[in-house]
Amino acid sequence: MPQIALITGATSGIGEATALKFAENGFDLIITGRRDERLTILKNKLEERNVRVLTRCFDVRNETDVKNAIGNLPDEWKNIDVLVNNAGLAAGLSTLQEGDTDDWNRMIDTNVKGLLYVTRAVSPGMVARKNGHIINIGSIAGKEVYPNGNVYCATKHAVDALSKGMRIDLVPHNVRVTQICPGAVETEFSIVRFHGDKDRACKVYEGYECLVAADIADCVWFAVSRPPHVNINDMVVMPAAQASGTIFHKVFEKTDN
Ligand code: NDP
Ligand code: 8X3
DSSP states (O other): OOOEEEESSTTSHHHHHHHHHHHHTTOEEEEEESOHHHHHHHHHHHHTTTOOEEEEEOOTTOHHHHHHHHHTOOGGGOOOSEEEEOOOOOOOOOOGGGOOHHHHHHHIIIIIIIHHHHHHHHHHHHHHHTOEEEEEEOOGGGTOOOTTOHHHHHHHHHHHHHHHHHHHHHGGGTEEEEEEEESOEESSHHHHHTTTOHHHHHHTTTTSOOEEHHHHHHHHHHHHTSOTTOOOOEEEEOOTTBOSSSOBOOOOOOOOO
């Protein structure tokens, strides 16, 4: 029987690339997100690789919907081997004193509470079967705090703490927990952060070669494909031109005017 992975936030970026990587490696997939049309398009693409795919459209912030979506999986989909907690976002980039509390609530509810709701729904099955692997997508923002990053950094520091906590609680049950912390990856992340301002989002990735979603999918796959006695606890993965949350080596071509 193929193994089953559930990936949150599979409609874009790192989650979508991870779904493709798992399908290449023969996993059946439960792909989730809020944009149903995108889930259907991705399902069709994944099925070309001869794997089974189930879509579940829900908002990870809604505890009842998370419980229903995962609690009501068909029997043949219940035994989830790998959970990739990827759904997340940054909203806004401003000082705390000027922060938008709606942005704060979105980030805290998605990146922290959403990750918890999904893990709470999936992990008891792993414990019962004494087998499983949870991959949390953290961030360099969970290792450092940078100017104007305040609340987003706090949510990713929470993911860092929760990854350690989960590892302690799940180690007696043969459930592995890995955190992967990327630096700059060009996805829809900055468009979302800047509330749809694509010009501002593009500038984040100018002057250097940033990571692409497939780079992080490779890291997820590396962690998942280790032998059963090996756990990758934590990976911090940066573009070669990025030294920290804020230090980049950017090169721009000179113009005459
Ligand atoms: P994208 O914006 O491209 O993808 C984010 C995904 O999360 C989408 O599939 C989106 O789906 C889903 N999502 C967001 N909110 C919710 C919600 N409330 N309920 C369900 N799904 C949700 O960004 P990335 O791929 O870059 O981001 C993936 C993860 O990687 C995030 O946790 C992010 O913090 C982290 N990360 C990103 C970095 C980067 O530079 N890009 C660097 C470090 C970490 P939908 O809108 O359909 O619900
Ligand atoms: C995304 C990376 O540096 O924009 O988590 O916070 S950063």
